[in-house]
Amino acid sequence: MLLLEARHLKKSFGNLAVLTNINLQVREGELKSIIGPNGAGKTTLFNVITGSIPLDSGQILFRGKDVTRAKPHVFSRLGMARSFQINNFFPNLTTLENVELAVQSRLKHGTSSWRRFAGDNGGEEKALEILESTGLQEHRSELAMNLSYGDQRKLEIGLALGTEPQLLLLDEPTSGMSRFESRSMIDLIENLSKRVTIILIEHDIELVMRVSDSVLVIHYGQKIAEGAPEEIEKNEEVQHVYLGGL
Amino acid sequence: MKSIVSKRYLLLVLLILLLFPLGSPTLFSDFYVDLLTKMMIFGIALLGYDIIAGYTGLVSLGHAMFLGLGGYCAAYSMKVLTTNLFPILLVGFLLAVVVGFVVGYFSIQTKGIFFVFLTLAFAQFFYLAAFNLTTLTGGDNGITLSKVTIGIPKVWEVLVSRPHGFYYLALGFMVVAYLWCHRIISSPFGKVLVAIRENEERVSFLGFNVRMVKIKAFMISALLGVTAGVLFATYQDFVSPGMLHWTLSGDFILMSVLGGMGTLVGPVLGGAIILYVGDLLSSLTENWMIFIGSFFVLTILFAPQGILGLILRRSGKRG
Amino acid sequence: MEIHFSTILTSMLHGLILGMVLVIVAGGLTIIFGMLDVLNFAHGSLYMLGGYLGYTLVKWTGSFWLALLVAPVIVGGLGFLIEFFTLRPLYGRPPLHHLLLTFGISLIILNLIKFIWGNDIYTVPPPSYLSGAARFLGISYPTYHLFLLFFSVAMAVLLWLLISKTRYGVAIRAGTEDIETLEANGIDSRKLFTAVFVAGTGLAAVAGVTIAPMRTVYPQMGIDIIIDAFIIVVIGGLGSIRGAVIGALLLGQAVQFGAVFLTGFSDAAIYIVMAAILLLRPSGLAAESE
Numbered sequence A: 001m002l003l004l005e006a007r008h009l010k011k012s013f014g015n016l017a018v019l020t021n022i023n024l025q026v027r028e029g030e031l032k033s034i035i036g037p038n039g040a041g042k043t044t045l046f047n048v049i050t051g052s053i054p055l056d057s058g059q060i061l062f063r064g065k066d067v068t069r070a071k072p073h074v075f076s077r078l079g080m081a082r083s084f085q086i087n088n089f090f091p092n093l094t095t096l097e098n099v100e101l102a103v104q105s106r107l108k109h110g111t112s113s114w115r116r117f118a119g120d121n122g123g124e125e126k127a128l129e130i131l132e133s134t135g136l137q138e139h140r141s142e143l144a145m146n147l148s149y150g151d152q153r154k155l156e157i158g159l160a161l162g163t164e165p166q167l168l169l170l171d172e173p174t175s176g177m178s179r180f181e182s183r184s185m186i187d188l189i190e191n192l193s194k195r196v197t198i199i200l201i202e203h204d205i206e207l208v209m210r211v212s213d214s215v216l217v218i219h220y221g222q223k224i225a226e227g228a229p230e231e232i233e234k235n236e237e238v239q240h241v242y243l244g245g246l
Numbered sequence B: 001m002k003s004i005v006s007k008r009y010l011l012l013v014l015l016i017l018l019l020f021p022l023g024s025p026t027l028f029s030d031f032y033v034d035l036l037t038k039m040m041i042f043g044i045a046l047l048g049y050d051i052i053a054g055y056t057g058l059v060s061l062g063h064a065m066f067l068g069l070g071g072y073c074a075a076y077s078m079k080v081l082t083t084n085l086f087p088i089l090l091v092g093f094l095l096a097v098v099v100g101f102v103v104g105y106f107s108i109q110t111k112g113i114f115f116v117f118l119t120l121a122f123a124q125f126f127y128l129a130a131f132n133l134t135t136l137t138g139g140d141n142g143i144t145l146s147k148v149t150i151g152i153p154k155v156w157e158v159l160v161s162r163p164h165g166f167y168y169l170a171l172g173f174m175v176v177a178y179l180w181c182h183r184i185i186s187s188p189f190g191k192v193l194v195a196i197r198e199n200e201e202r203v204s205f206l207g208f209n210v211r212m213v214k215i216k217a218f219m220i221s222a223l224l225g226v227t228a229g230v231l232f233a234t235y236q237d238f239v240s241p242g243m244l245h246w247t248l249s250g251d252f253i254l255m256s257v258l259g260g261m262g263t264l265v266g267p268v269l270g271g272a273i274i275l276y277v278g279d280l281l282s283s284l285t286e287n288w289m290i291f292i293g294s295f296f297v298l299t300i301l302f303a304p305q306g307i308l309g310l311i312l313r314r315s316g317k318r319g
Numbered sequence C: 001m002e003i004h005f006s007t008i009l010t011s012m013l014h015g016l017i018l019g020m021v022l023v024i025v026a027g028g029l030t031i032i033f034g035m036l037d038v039l040n041f042a043h044g045s046l047y048m049l050g051g052y053l054g055y056t057l058v059k060w061t062g063s064f065w066l067a068l069l070v071a072p073v074i075v076g077g078l079g080f081l082i083e084f085f086t087l088r089p090l091y092g093r094p095p096l097h098h099l100l101l102t103f104g105i106s107l108i109i110l111n112l113i114k115f116i117w118g119n120d121i122y123t124v125p126p127p128s129y130l131s132g133a134a135r136f137l138g139i140s141y142p143t144y145h146l147f148l149l150f151f152s153v154a155m156a157v158l159l160w161l162l163i164s165k166t167r168y169g170v171a172i173r174a175g176t177e178d179i180e181t182l183e184a185n186g187i188d189s190r191k192l193f194t195a196v197f198v199a200g201t202g203l204a205a206v207a208g209v210t211i212a213p214m215r216t217v218y219p220q221m222g223i224d225i226i227i228d229a230f231i232i233v234v235i236g237g238l239g240s241i242r243g244a245v246i247g248a249l250l251l252g253q254a255v256q257f258g259a260v261f262l263t264g265f266s267d268a269a270i271y272i273v274m275a276a277i278l279l280l281r282p283s284g285l286a287a288e289s290e
Helices: A042-050 A072-078 A095-104 A123-133 A149-161 A179-195 A205-211 A229-234 A236-243 B007-023 B030-055 B064-080 B085-107 B112-132 B164-186 B188-205 B210-236 B246-259 B265-282 B288-302 B306-314 C005-036 C043-061 C064-090 C095-117 C143-165 C167-184 C189-215 C221-236 C241-261 C266-280
Strands: A002-013 A016-027 A031-035 A057-062 A080-082 A167-171 A197-201 A214-219 A222-227 B149-152 B156-159 C133-136 C139-142
Touching: A002 A042, A002 A197, A016 A042, A016 A197, A016 A222, A031 A042, A031 A205, A042 A057, A042 A072, A042 A080, A042 A167, A042 A197, A072 A080, A072 B188, A080 A149, A095 A123, A095 A149, A095 B188, A123 A149, A149 A167, A149 A179, A179 A197, A179 A205, A205 A229, A214 A229, A214 A236, A222 A229, A222 A236, A229 A236, B007 B030, B007 B164, B030 B064, B030 B164, B030 B188, B030 B210, B030 B246, B030 B265, B064 B085, B064 B112, B064 B210, B064 B246, B085 B112, B085 B149, B085 B210, B112 B246, B112 C095, B112 C221, B112 C266, B164 B188, B164 B210, B188 B210, B246 B265, B246 B288, B246 B306, B246 C095, B265 B288, B265 B306, B288 C064, B288 C095, C005 C043, C005 C139, C005 C143, C005 C189, C005 C221, C005 C241, C043 C064, C043 C095, C043 C189, C043 C221, C064 C095, C064 C189, C095 C221, C133 C143, C139 C143, C143 C189, C189 C221, C221 C241, C221 C266
Parallel strands: A031 A197, A031 A214, A080 A167, A167 A197
Antiparallel strands: A002 A016, A002 A057, A214 A222, B149 B156, C133 C139
16 A cells, blocks of 8 residues: 655756656555665655655645645654754754654653653653664763764664654665664664665665665656666666666 | 752752841841842743743843733733732733734744844834833833732732732742743653754654744743733832833843853843842942943853853763 | 925935945845854944944044044954954854854943943034035935935945955855865955954944934944844845845835834834744845755
């Protein structure tokens, strides 16, 4: 069943057309990767889907419901979460506090100004679970800004997980990571893909080929190919435009 | 959440404050009781300011508008309704909620310097209204209030004595205000406020309706500001446009930064210090503001966490 | 109220002059923001200092032109001290700190002015050959005001030429984004920052001196002008000189007509305008979307 559907998305910034005609279908449970050269419009795609930038035209449906105009916090409530290409967490809070905040958003009294903030409503427990699953539990009392870069990228994902999403949008999670750090990230994503539908933007082709159920290739704001990883690898146009002889 | 300043110190301060007035007028003049009363009333306003500016990061230059609102509300309520404090406060609360929501709703759409100037615009609007609509407000001459009373009408109602009656009244309100604010910042809501200050974008991506949270914080500051305004006007038996002037809003910024924003105790401390020093200096020279302003600049340059920040850093509490 | 052509013409001229003087003030503010990323809250108090200094210099020397020359130099010098000792250490800190700092500086300057000159309003006489009135188009209009109009237009043109035609102007427009390019071109960015700040504050002082014969120097002039200037910078979009000019001209007219038609509450007009603009277009009218 289609979890997310995007139809004829168009977005320009002034004279620059960034998304010219994007169609996207994501089935529940799959991991779809989006690849393409820099500037192809991938992050913009995420931005318009999650509502942080308005679309020029097009439609976005989540579980069949039209959510084209919804703002970021509404998207989050609907069950979508996103991680960012450039670290976008809370540097002066500890790792645990970061994830607790995410978890808090789903708790019944998450914005109560009267109740005491305590783990007794299950928030801390859940946050610790997430830290464990992302391998960050040792660093739970460290300030986020003091974490290693690789751990910070994991925190990025941890934050998104805290909101119990059905659909996870990961924006270049391994960006800036060494091969060694990437490996644990790849394992993490593989694990996650069993529980959650994922849309993944990545430059790391090895990762993409390994974890994806399907791959969408974008260039100049348009789709140039879509299909199973093996097909995309063999696709000549894709190779010419992007893979450059991989 | 652990309090920034340990409970022990706070209780000690409370004890001192409770016992202090007993020493007047025999040990020292009533003047100090009066000064402390003013400090505590200011403290209530400063607590409200710390919630939006210190914790949420929304520095406004319009906080005076709530004090003035409280003051004029008290003046009119006295003429029309009653001299009894609690009904006056209730009217004030109602006004605070309405004005706080309206001003907040519009102002919150802006950030940073824009927020500063928009809140200034709103406050100046009220100031000019008070100044120019002389038939309604008495203009620059202000309005004199009757003496305020507390108690239950027809059962037991009494004038609030000065200075001791008002002192304890102010102390009572201050304690309640502090406890309330402490509850707020220790709550889930309080966590969201700090997160908004740190990284507003991510907070909305986590599913929080940031706009509503900010408006709520703004309304909380309005409530506290109006309370302080009512208390101040009924204490001075007078309200004038000066209570709405932007320099008062500026004073709150000065006091908060000097004391240490985002700590609740800091701004109150900053307010007490500036009121005391200001009083000392103003008997020496008319231009004591130059010293305070210079000190403020030095604070920003060398100790942006304020006095409380310095104290805590010394004892190794803050990261 | 009767509306004669003469009233309208006079109002328009007033508004135009106001607008142009605002251009000078707002221009200074805009280039400082564009270059240093600092919204100088103290700009208004420096403008005011220029005005009061101008008054004293004219009183002592009897020469308006001398005052016009010397006051901006003094204020520019003060600007240098401010930038060097207080702003420079703060580059790299969150913008809130700059805001608070310039706020503190403005308080110091405002109180310094009160200390030196008291709470009085002073009139500054224009040079004798510029006083009196000229008659044209059926109205009698003060000669000095006309001079002020031409002067401020000239200054605006000068500013525009500087910004768009010189190497430094390009640097200013590139702003803080392009420090590497600046330095590659042999421009010391820190010296440029200082120079821009000094120039901006000097401009504010020029405005203060030249507008003094028209509006007198008075204790509220600092806060009044900073709000006006800020509205313009907001209307025009932060960092945009062209926007600032358009905004200034619009505001000049608005204020003038507001004063004529909304007696008693005319001051409020400005705040209404500002609030309206900030609400409708929080990033200014000429702002480009990112």
